[in-house]
Each structure stands twice: as structure tokens, then as C-alpha cells.
Amino acid sequence: MADRNYRNHSTQGRPDPYDALRSAFDDPADSHAAEDLSHTRRVSAVRPASPEQRADKRGASRLPVRRGVRRRGGDGADRKKAPLSPAQRMIRKRILILAGLIALLAAVLLSVYAVFCIRDVLAIGVEEDSVRVEIPEGATTGQIIDILHDNDLIQNTVFCKLFAKLREYEDNYVGGVYTVDTNIGLEEMLYLFKAKPKTAEEKEVTIPEGWTLDQIVERLNEMGVCTSEELYDTIANTDFTNYPFIAALSEQDQTGRYYLLEGYLFPDTYRFYADSNPNDVIKKFLDRYEEMIATLDINRAQELGYTWDEIMVIASIIEREAGSVEQMADVSAVIHNRLKNPVEYPLLQMDSTSYYYYNYIEPKLTDDGQKSLYASAYDTYNGSCLGLPKGPICNPSINAIEAALYPTENSPYYYFYHDSNGKMWLAKTDQEHVQNQVEANRGDSNG
Numbered sequence: 001m002a003d004r005n006y007r008n009h010s011t012q013g014r015p016d017p018y019d020a021l022r023s024a025f026d027d028p029a030d031s032h033a034a035e036d037l038s039h040t041r042r043v044s045a046v047r048p049a050s051p052e053q054r055a056d057k058r059g060a061s062r063l064p065v066r067r068g069v070r071r072r073g074g075d076g077a078d079r080k081k082a083p084l085s086p087a088q089r090m091i092r093k094r095i096l097i098l099a100g101l102i103a104l105l106a107a108v109l110l111s112v113y114a115v116f117c118i119r120d121v122l123a124i125g126v127e128e129d130s131v132r133v134e135i136p137e138g139a140t141t142g143q144i145i146d147i148l149h150d151n152d153l154i155q156n157t158v159f160c161k162l163f164a165k166l167r168e169y170e171d172n173y174v175g176g177v178y179t180v181d182t183n184i185g186l187e188e189m190l191y192l193f194k195a196k197p198k199t200a201e202e203k204e205v206t207i208p209e210g211w212t213l214d215q216i217v218e219r220l221n222e223m224g225v226c227t228s229e230e231l232y233d234t235i236a237n238t239d240f241t242n243y244p245f246i247a248a249l250s251e252q253d254q255t256g257r258y259y260l261l262e263g264y265l266f267p268d269t270y271r272f273y274a275d276s277n278p279n280d281v282i283k284k285f286l287d288r289y290e291e292m293i294a295t296l297d298i299n300r301a302q303e304l305g306y307t308w309d310e311i312m313v314i315a316s317i318i319e320r321e322a323g324s325v326e327q328m329a330d331v332s333a334v335i336h337n338r339l340k341n342p343v344e345y346p347l348l349q350m351d352s353t354s355y356y357y358y359n360y361i362e363p364k365l366t367d368d369g370q371k372s373l374y375a376s377a378y379d380t381y382n383g384s385c386l387g388l389p390k391g392p393i394c395n396p397s398i399n400a401i402e403a404a405l406y407p408t409e410n411s412p413y414y415y416f417y418h419d420s421n422g423k424m425w426l427a428k429t430d431q432e433h434v435q436n437q438v439e440a441n442r443g444d445s446n447g
Contacts (some may be wrong), residue, residue: 010068111349121163129182133191137175137242141165144173148189153182160186176279177237179230194277201274207324209267209397210319213259216359216395220272220281229276235261243294245308250330252308256377256390259359263312263392264289292398300405304336309391316392320352323422328403330426339387345414348380348388356393412430 173193203223221228241247266289301311322328338345357378376384413426415433425436
């Protein structure tokens with residue numbers, strides 16, 4: 001005890017470096033004594049820290065933040081990147097230049113593509129010209145766009161088909177041969193083939209019985225239905241063989257014929273839209289003709305020994321020669337009688353055929369060879385025109401067609417003549433025919 005007290009006394013006021021070591025070997029009983037001694041010490045009261053002190057303590061506990069300065073020894077992302085070598089800088093520069101060139105090339109190609117697309121739709125910068133194209137029956141918009149591309153009227157079919165799809169074009173096109181202007185653009189081209197009229201205005205057109213094709217075209221042009229040029233082009237170049245009566249015409253029937261459709265444009269009253277599609281207009285005539293002849297016995301032509309086209313030629317002559325419906329069967333009988341006796345009557349000698357040639361064919365001809373060809377094909381007073389003319393000379397009525405199929409039975413007549421009042425004089429021989437003319441003219445002078 002004396003040694004420990006001495007030790008405590010001797011080290012009082014200064015720390016002993018061996019205290020910690022000695023305490024590890026002290027007797028536990030001695031530790032209790034030390035605790036007892038601690039109770040005898042005065043301990044000052046602990047006051048609670050003020051809010052200001054607590055705030056200072058918290059602030060002091062935090063480490064100061066050095067903004068804008070990275071600590072060394074952080075992760076890889078915080079480490080400063082090593083500078084690029086000259087070779088790497090050159091590669092990066094070349095990549096940037098190449099990327100720029102590719103972007104520029106893409107922009108140029110896109111611009112060129114856009115120009116071609118706009119050119120197809122608006123026909124900007126397209127030189128004016130005309131191209132003839134044939135549109136088949138039942139063609140779709142896509143098929144027509146392909147046809148336009150094949151004829152160099154458009155360049156980009158993919159864009160044009162997409163454009164037409166967005167515009168929701170219906171596939172209501174009229175087949176035929178068209179003359180297309182190169183500078184009208186895709187929409188106008190498609191509209192050209194449509195059955196839909198350009199305006200809602202309707203025209204009522206009456207075609208008299210016995211009118212020629214030229215007269216019909218002129219009337220339609222005057223009424224604003226179609227232009228003459230459009231109609232003649234359609235008539236001359238469109239394939240109408242989907243109609244059986246046209247398909248039945250042999251190559252021989254067509255050779256030397258002036259108008260293929262003459263005789264088949266049925267005379268009637270029609271309603272057309274202004275600025276109609278010319279193919280649609282012609283087909284309305286042919287549809288009406290097909291509808292009307294369906295009421296007749298077509299096989300009757302074969303019973304008489306003629307083709308249907310020859311019956312139409314006879315009907316056209318009857319229409320122009322007869323003064324009334326009542327006279328048609330007698331005129332038909334005269335024609336049939338002369339055709340059955342070609343030895344004695346090789347020429348029909350019908351005035352209406354000569355009138356048709358000299359008034360509707362010859363004025364359009366400039367070549368003497370063509371004049372001779374068509375004169376021998378249509379003028380039944382011409383020594384080379386034996387039998388019937390090459391084709392009909394007008395568009396006959398249903399009454400004239402019936403008369404051609406059913407002439408007056410057992411008629412003995414080979415001649416007829418009309419006076420100024422329309423009365424018809426029939427004769428069996430040429431001598432009687434001359435006498436009838438004298439008698440008819442005498443009656444005219446007395447009247």
C-alpha cells in the first residue's frame with residue numbers, strides 16, 4: 001500500500017507512461033478501492049450545449065468541400081483523360097470529314113429524289129410533247145402508273161403509287177387509246193382516263209337517225225361533250241373488239257373501210273357530262289346499239305346469206321334512201337333483188353352512196369390514190385364498186401335494220417324513184433324507171 005501511494009504521489013500532476021501497462025497487472029481488489037476514491041472527487045456539473053454551440057459542432061464535424069477540384073485516387077471516370085496522339089487526332093479528323101461527306105451526299109440524293117417526285121406530280125420543267133398510251137379495260141391505278149412509267153411520262157413509280165394511295169384514287173378508269181400531254185402531271189394524267197366527268201354539268205344530245213359519224217362528232221363538239229380531235233383519235237385508235245359485233249369484222253371487212261365504227265353509233269337521245277372522257281362517250285353509243293339489236297333475230301342475217309355487217313350496210317342505205325318508215329321494206333326489197341342478180345345488176349346505183357363518198361370522204365383526202373381507193377369502195381355508181389359498199393354510209397335506226405332483215409316478200413322491183421313530195425315510184429325494168437321519172441317530174445311541174 002505504501003508503494004502504491006508513493007507512486008500516486010510521485011506522479012501526481014504528470015502522466016506516467018507505464019500506468020496503462022501496470023493497470024493490466026493490478027489486483028482487482030485494488031480497482032475497487034480506486035472506485036471508492038473516485039467518489040471522493042468533485043465533479044463539475046455538465047451544462048447542456050446551446051443551439052449555437054451545437055451548430056458550431058456540427059459544422060466543425062463536416063469536411064470542407066473544395067468545389068471544382070477532383071480528389072486524386074478516385075474512380076476511373078474522375079481521372080483526367082490522357083491527351084490524344086497526333087495519329088489519333090488525324091484519324092478522328094478523317095472520320096468527321098467522312099461523316100460530313102456522307103451526310104452531304106445523302107442530302108443531295110434526297111434533294112434529287114424530291115425533285116423527281118415533284119416533277120412527276122406537277123410536271124415542273126417538263127417539255128411539252130404528246131405520247132399515245134393504251135389503257136386496258138379494268139386497269140388499276142398501280143397498273144396505269146406502270147404504263148405511264150413505261151412510256152416515260154413519269155420517273156418514280158414508288159412515290160407516284162404512294163401519292164395516288166394517299167389521294168385515294170378509285171379504279172374507275174375507261175380503257176382505250178389516249179393521247180397524253182407530257183406536261184400535265186400525274187393527277188391530270190390519271191384524271192384523263194377517268195369515267196368521272198370534269199364538271200357536274202350535263203348535256204342532252206339528240207342524234208338523228210341516219211346521221212354520219214362526222215355529223216355525230218361535230219354535234220358532240222358543239223355541245224361541249226368532247227372535242228372533235230379527242231373523238232376522232234379515240235375512234236381511230238381504240239380497240240373495241242370487246243363488242244361482239246365489232247370483233248366479228250374480219251380483216252377483209254376492215255380493209256378499205258373509211259370508219260370502222262360507222263353504222264354502229266346508235267342514233268338516240270343521250271345525256272353526257274361536259275368534257276367527258278371520249279372513250280366513255282363512244283362506249284355509250286355502242287352499248288345502246290348492243291342493247292337495241294338484242295331485240296332482233298341476229299340469225300336472220302345468215303338465213304338471207306349475209307354477214308351481220310352486210311345487213312348493217314344495207315340498213316344504212318335504206319335509212320338514207322327511204323322517205324318514211326313505211327317505204328323501208330320496199331327499198332330493202334329493191335336492194336336485195338339487185339344483190340341476188342349480180343349478172344344483170346352488178347351495180348347497186350344508190351345515190352346515197354355517191355353522196356356519202358363525195359361529201360364525207362373525198363374532202364378529207366389529198367392523195368389521188370386514196371381517192372380512187374375509197375371511190376371504188378363506196379360509190380356504187382363507180383364501175384369498181386361491185387355489190388355493197390365497203391361499210392355503212394350512216395348510222396341507221398332500228399326500223400331500217402329490221403327492214404334490212406325483212407324486205408317486202410316476193411317483190412318484183414329493181415328500181416325506185418322519189419318525187420319532190422316524197423312519193424316513191426317503183427319499177428321492174430330500166431324502161432319503167434325512166435317513165436316513172438318523167439311522170440313524177442310532170443306531176444311536180446303541174447303541182
